[in-house]
Amino acid sequence: MSDLENLLSEDRRFPPSMEFAQAANAQPGMYAEADTDRLGFWERQARELSWAQDWTQVLDWSGAPFARWFVGGRLNVAVNCLDRHVDAGFGDQVAIHFEGEPGDTRTITYAGLLAEVSQAANALTELGVQAGDRVAIYLPMIPEAAVAMLACARIGAPHSVVFGGFSADALSSRIADADAKVVITADGGYRKGGAFALKPAVDEAVEQCPGVEHVLVVRRTGQEVGWTDKDVWWHDVVGRQPSTHTAVAFDAEHPLFILYTSGTTAKPKGILHTTGGYLTQVTFTHRNVFDLKPDTDVYWCTADVGWVTGHSYVVYGPLANRATQVMYEGTPDTPHQGRWWEIVANYGVTILYTAPTAIRTFMKWGEQLPAEHDLSSLRLLGSVGEPINPEAWMWYRRVIGGDRCPIVDTWWQTETGAIMISPLPGVTATKPGSAMRALPGIGANVVDDQGRPVPDGGGGYLVLDQPWPSMLRGIWGDPERYAQTYWSRFDGIYFAGDGAKKDADGDLWLLGRVDDVMNVSGHRISTTEVESALVSHPAVAEAAVVGADDPMTGQAIVAFVIPRGGAPEETDALIAELRAHVATQIGAIAKPRNVFIVQELPKTRSGKIMRRLLKDVAENREVGDTTTLADGSVMSAISGRLAAGGGTGDES
Ligand code: PRX
Numbered sequence: 001m002s003d004l005e006n007l008l009s010e011d012r013r014f015p016p017s018m019e020f021a022q023a024a025n026a027q028p029g030m031y032a033e034a035d036t037d038r039l040g041f042w043e044r045q046a047r048e049l050s051w052a053q054d055w056t057q058v059l060d061w062s063g064a065p066f067a068r069w070f071v072g073g074r075l076n077v078a079v080n081c082l083d084r085h086v087d088a089g090f091g092d093q094v095a096i097h098f099e100g101e102p103g104d105t106r107t108i109t110y111a112g113l114l115a116e117v118s119q120a121a122n123a124l125t126e127l128g129v130q131a132g133d134r135v136a137i138y139l140p141m142i143p144e145a146a147v148a149m150l151a152c153a154r155i156g157a158p159h160s161v162v163f164g165g166f167s168a169d170a171l172s173s174r175i176a177d178a179d180a181k182v183v184i185t186a187d188g189g190y191r192k193g194g195a196f197a198l199k200p201a202v203d204e205a206v207e208q209c210p211g212v213e214h215v216l217v218v219r220r221t222g223q224e225v226g227w228t229d230k231d232v233w234w235h236d237v238v239g240r241q242p243s244t245h246t247a248v249a250f251d252a253e254h255p256l257f258i259l260y261t262s263g264t265t266a267k268p269k270g271i272l273h274t275t276g277g278y279l280t281q282v283t284f285t286h287r288n289v290f291d292l293k294p295d296t297d298v299y300w301c302t303a304d305v306g307w308v309t310g311h312s313y314v315v316y317g318p319l320a321n322r323a324t325q326v327m328y329e330g331t332p333d334t335p336h337q338g339r340w341w342e343i344v345a346n347y348g349v350t351i352l353y354t355a356p357t358a359i360r361t362f363m364k365w366g367e368q369l370p371a372e373h374d375l376s377s378l379r380l381l382g383s384v385g386e387p388i389n390p391e392a393w394m395w396y397r398r399v400i401g402g403d404r405c406p407i408v409d410t411w412w413q414t415e416t417g418a419i420m421i422s423p424l425p426g427v428t429a430t431k432p433g434s435a436m437r438a439l440p441g442i443g444a445n446v447v448d449d450q451g452r453p454v455p456d457g458g459g460g461y462l463v464l465d466q467p468w469p470s471m472l473r474g475i476w477g478d479p480e481r482y483a484q485t486y487w488s489r490f491d492g493i494y495f496a497g498d499g500a501k502k503d504a505d506g507d508l509w510l511l512g513r514v515d516d517v518m519n520v521s522g523h524r525i526s527t528t529e530v531e532s533a534l535v536s537h538p539a540v541a542e543a544a545v546v547g548a549d550d551p552m553t554g555q556a557i558v559a560f561v562i563p564r565g566g567a568p569e570e571t572d573a574l575i576a577e578l579r580a581h582v583a584t585q586i587g588a589i590a591k592p593r594n595v596f597i598v599q600e601l602p603k604t605r606s607g608k609i610m611r612r613l614l615k616d617v618a619e620n621r622e623v624g625d626t627t628t629l630a631d632g633s634v635m636s637a638i639s640g641r642l643a644a645g646g647g648t649g650d651e652s
């Protein structure tokens with residue numbers, strides 16, 4: 001509650017400068033315009049794109065919760081991102097300034113990108129990929145990732161990008177669920193000063209997935225790779241294709257991509273996005289939330305293409321708006337902790353979009369690092385992925401933004417496809433830590449347990465009460481889970497899974513997840529997913545996982561594990577092994593910060609694990625109400641175990 005009280009007393013306001021406001025793409029009238037005629041508003045946004053065939057209906061919601069937007073319309077996403085800019089005479093404009101971690105660079109113009117995408121589209125066609133076939137993409141942050149996605153979009157083959165940090169197991173379950181025919185990968189990539197490998201994980205995954213016919217391999221690092229008869233080199237097959245390709249238009253509801261994200265069960269959900277509505281909303285939000293001026297801005301979104309932010313705000317939104325952008329392969333501290341600021345200065349970045357966890361890391365590293373570089377090109381800053389604490393917000397504004405750049409804290413999800421709640425940078429007087437309001441054309445609210453909107457000053461659950469163009473069209477292969485997960489908590493409205501509060505002015509403050517989903521460095525991981533990885537280890541009888549507050553990563557994964565057959569002799573060795581085991585099962589991002597070996601878990605009389613109590617312990621709080629516990633002494637035993645420290649299995 002004290003956090004909520006603090007929010008209510010936040011009285012700092014940061015309106016845009018007069019100069020910024022006057023030149024902004026989004027002007028104040030946009031809210032009223034959208035309120036007056038919501039569908040007409042979205043229809044006008046859709047007209048900013050190039051359509052091969054007009055729609056007959058803006059929204060068909062008769063099959064709710066399955067929406068159809070721009071019914072009957074036809075378009076090609078890649079044509080909207082590339083051909084139309086080249087046709088309009090912007091072929092020589094830089095689309096991507098690529099910077100590899102080792103310092104290699106590539107400058108790719110719109111004409112160059114179109115040629116590469118055309119070649120890749122021809123190559124996929126040669127490999128037998130047809131419209132509707134799924135293609136899995138498992139690549140580092142290199143231009144080929146964007147090329148591969150756009151080539152899939154161009155031929156109507158939905159892509160499923162799997163983050164390069166995921167393990168072979170995670171990759172194979174995603175390939176299998178989507179039944180992908182082709183996998184696009186690389187030998188490896190560069191991270192933290194060295195080459196990491198991707199191909200071995202693909203080899204292992206493809207062995208489990210007989211449906212995969214070809215693996216297209218980009219040579220990035222030149223490291224040794226194993227080779228099977230399904231493997232073909234990108235430079236061979238793509239390289240010899242013609243650099244022109246005639247694209248056909250697809251239905252507005254043609255599937256564009258599947259992206260897996262964690263839900264509250266151990267099985268990730270394949271979130272499905274389609275073509276016309278998705279592109280309309282990512283393009284609209286990218287232009288208006290980031291105030292993109294295609295002729296002068298240099299935009300940089302630091303997200304990996306493996307996450308939805310990389311889909312919507314590295315690939316589709318920026319390219320549809322003819323942005324010039326920076327793409328960086330590596331980590332922020334390689335070879336030194338000033339790397340990002342060097343990049344901003346070198347390329348003259350004007351718009352920077354990143355995550356609170358990165359900002360907090362830079363705060364820890366100290367303000368002397370950004371101060372060594374000229375950041376005066378920056379004119380707008382964005383934040384995404386988790387609630388940004390007011391201290392980090394203020395630091396971002398002052399140290400990175402030189403007290404002059406508006407900050408847009410953008411709330412959205414894999415499921416929403418595009419930004420939903422955010423300031424409009426030339427309109428909104430922002431408050432440090434608040435995402436402020438639903439964008440024009442978007443309906444968001446905070447409701448209580450019964451689904452009734454709370455008054456200003458109240459807290460509850462964040463819901464979206466109007467269908468929106470880039471909304472997910474379902475969960476791949478599981479329509480029931482879609483309806484159940486998002487639309488059953490409150491009748492007919494979308495439940496986002498987040499807690500939120502309205503302040504006295506009705507502005508929104510996001511309070512994190514209210515379900516069993518953790519948010520670690522802006523990445524979604526479910527407690528059950530990690531628990532099931534832990535119990536798949538032969539030494540584990542039972543496991544409970546909680547997300548504990550962490551000053552750097554937002555939340556950290558803390559696991560409580562009951563070993564099989566009593567206390568192990570080598571606790572530290574087991575802990576280290578279990579942490580490594582989770583990394584193999586899911587990926588390094590899911591590795592628990594702490595694993596505590598306990599003899600019992602707190603359970604209710606009906607056998608339900610009381611995670612709330614474990615969270616209290618993990619966050620060093622006094623343990624809450626234990627009266628519903630079957631065995632009241634369990635918590636003191638666990639607290640005693642934690643007080644003894646450790647849990648990491650090593651010195652770190
Ligand atoms: O809890 C919210 C948090 O991230 C979740 C969505 O995660 P994902 O689908 O991986 O997409 C992340 C990038 C869009 C949300 O349910 N979240 C995202 N942005 C914010 C946020 N929480 C608070 N403030 C934000 N700006």
